[in-house]
Amino acid sequence: MSENSNGSSASNVGDATGHHHHGDDFELQPDHGHSHDSGRSWEQPRRLGSGLAGHGAVDDFNVDRKPGLIHVNRRLEGGFAGIQTYAKLPVCLTPDDLRAAEIDVAVCGVPWDATAGSRHGTNHGPLAIRQVDYKSGRKRQALHQTVRIDPFQILNVCDYGDSPIYNGNTMGTFEAVRKFVGTIPDAGAIPIIMGGDHGITWPTATAVADHYGYGKVGIVHFDAHVDASTEAPGTLGGHGTPMRKLIESGAIPGRNFVQVGLRGFYPDRPLLDFMDEHEMRAHFMAEIDHRGFDSVLERAVDEALDHADYLYISLDVDVADPAFAPGTGTPEPGGLTSSNVLRAIRRLSAEVGIVGMDVVEVSPAYDGPGQITSLMANAAIREAITGIAMRRVGITSPDYVDPGALGPDYSRARRNKDVDTDLPVSEDAR
Numbered sequence: 137m138s139e140n141s142n143g144s145s146a147s148n149v150g151d152a153t154g155h156h157h158h159g160d161d162f163e164l165q166p167d168h169g170h171s172h173d174s175g176r177s178w179e180q181p182r183r184l185g186s187g188l189a190g191h192g193a194v195d196d197f198n199v200d201r202k203p204g205l206i207h208v209n210r211r212l213e214g215g216f217a218g219i220q221t222y223a224k225l226p227v228c229l230t231p232d233d234l235r236a237a238e239i240d241v242a243v244c245g246v247p248w249d250a251t252a253g254s255r256h257g258t259n260h261g262p263l264a265i266r267q268v269d270y271k272s273g274r275k276r277q278a279l280h281q282t283v284r285i286d287p288f289q290i291l292n293v294c295d296y297g298d299s300p301i302y303n304g305n306t307m308g309t310f311e312a313v314r315k316f317v318g319t320i321p322d323a324g325a326i327p328i329i330m331g332g333d334h335g336i337t338w339p340t341a342t343a344v345a346d347h348y349g350y351g352k353v354g355i356v357h358f359d360a361h362v363d364a365s366t367e368a369p370g371t372l373g374g375h376g377t378p379m380r381k382l383i384e385s386g387a388i389p390g391r392n393f394v395q396v397g398l399r400g401f402y403p404d405r406p407l408l409d410f411m412d413e414h415e416m417r418a419h420f421m422a423e424i425d426h427r428g429f430d431s432v433l434e435r436a437v438d439e440a441l442d443h444a445d446y447l448y449i450s451l452d453v454d455v456a457d458p459a460f461a462p463g464t465g466t467p468e469p470g471g472l473t474s475s476n477v478l479r480a481i482r483r484l485s486a487e488v489g490i491v492g493m494d495v496v497e498v499s500p501a502y503d504g505p506g507q508i509t510s511l512m513a514n515a516a517i518r519e520a521i522t523g524i525a526m527r528r529v530g531i532t533s534p535d536y537v538d539p540g541a542l543g544p545d546y547s548r549a550r551r552n553k554d555v556d557t558d559l560p561v562s563e564d565a566r
Contacts, residue, residue, distance in 0.1 A: 183385035184314050184342050191315035192300040194230045203232035215270040221295035222266050228294040234323035241521055242325045244296035246313050251335030251375050255465040261498035262330040268510040280522045284538035287525035306373045314339035321347040328517055331496030334363055337378040337450050344448050344492040345387040354392035354444030359452040360468035362403045383414055390414025392444045394436050397455035400468045429476050440488045449493040451516055453509055461512055463503025474512045478519045485523020487532050493520050
């Protein structure tokens with residue numbers, strides 16, 4: 137997410153040696169020439185590990201109980217009352233809980249900020265995204281006013297808590313994140329991850345690729361920045377590098393990337409050449425300004441599964457203009473509106489279908505009293521869940537809108553079966 141990785145901080149050089157960390161089964165394949173520390177050569181890991189052994193989603197607090205949903209709130213508690221899970225949803229804490237409850241979507245957090253290179257604080261992102269919600273979820277009405285479905289009545293959704301984090305240990309943390317997130321698709325659910333800085337997309341998207349197959353997953357990446365930089369000397373896994381990590385590891389080939397919203401003064405010429413070499417498809421704000429967002433979004437929807445069988449969304453909140461998302465590490469003026477972002481997430485989730493998503497780079501310290509960045513991130517997750525529910529019930533036509541949301545004239549005409557109205561509506565509504 138950063139404009140370059142040179143400012144990346146707190147990435148422990150010792151992690152790259154493969155010593156003294158949790159979850160040390162990641163593969164230390166050479167990445168020669170990327171980094172040197174005070175003249176001493178060391179190797180970056182080319183890829184993370186494999187398997188889910190020691191995943192960290194079970195501890196001694198969660199043994200000897202019947203698996204299933206854990207209700208931590210009363211039925212009628214509102215958004216600001218009780219215990220703040222995402223959307224007041226019940227909790228699952230183990231893979232057995234996910235299976236017993238037949239969970240369709242599991243929302244979880246990765247409160248990690250040690251690979252951010254600019255303004256910090258994204259480790260507080262998951263907490264802020266949960267707390268900002270004035271609404272509630274399960275067993276209370278959550279009717280989406282554009283598409284007129286309640287996703288929580290169609291899907292089984294839970295809050296899966298947060299991934300283990302090992303402060304000061306980048307690779308130990310990333311391997312723990314990969315395993316933790318991997319337990320979700322392994323249990324038959326779709327992971328939606330709240331970050332955390334954008335460095336976490338390396339392990340989270342790898343976890344999804346582990347499950348569905350390397351090379352079979354594509355990413356639609358909403359961001360002001362390409363995030364495919366090389367590492368700065370002495371750093372590891374910076375938040376400006378995850379897309380390169382995914383490409384070089386083989387988890388997500390470059391041709392499976394569709395990027396939307398790029399702008400500012402990055403990438404540089406060598407990185408543009410890297411993008412071309414790896415066939416990454418990028419839609420810059422210049423194209424959006426010239427052709428219109430709807431036109432570019434249509435292309436992104438069409439491109440999403442050109443070379444992939446499954447779709448993962450990575451949403452960096454700085455793709456939105458700072459007027460809509462000031463609470464982030466590297467804000468870039470001239471971006472999308474929050475309405476653009478939310479509709480795009482819903483459309484991709486409904487029309488293409490997703491197997492995972494992350495929402496990253498919410499830094500609450502810079503969000504101001506209105507918490508509008510956290511609100512947008514929270515809403516983006518609801519839009520993804522809504523899109524998944526739409527697809528479940530067969531609503532997949534382009535840019536679907538329920539007739540009742542198109543205004544009183546159209547609603548009246550539909551009730552009177554007057555087909556002469558000239559207001560647009562998607563095929564599913566006819």
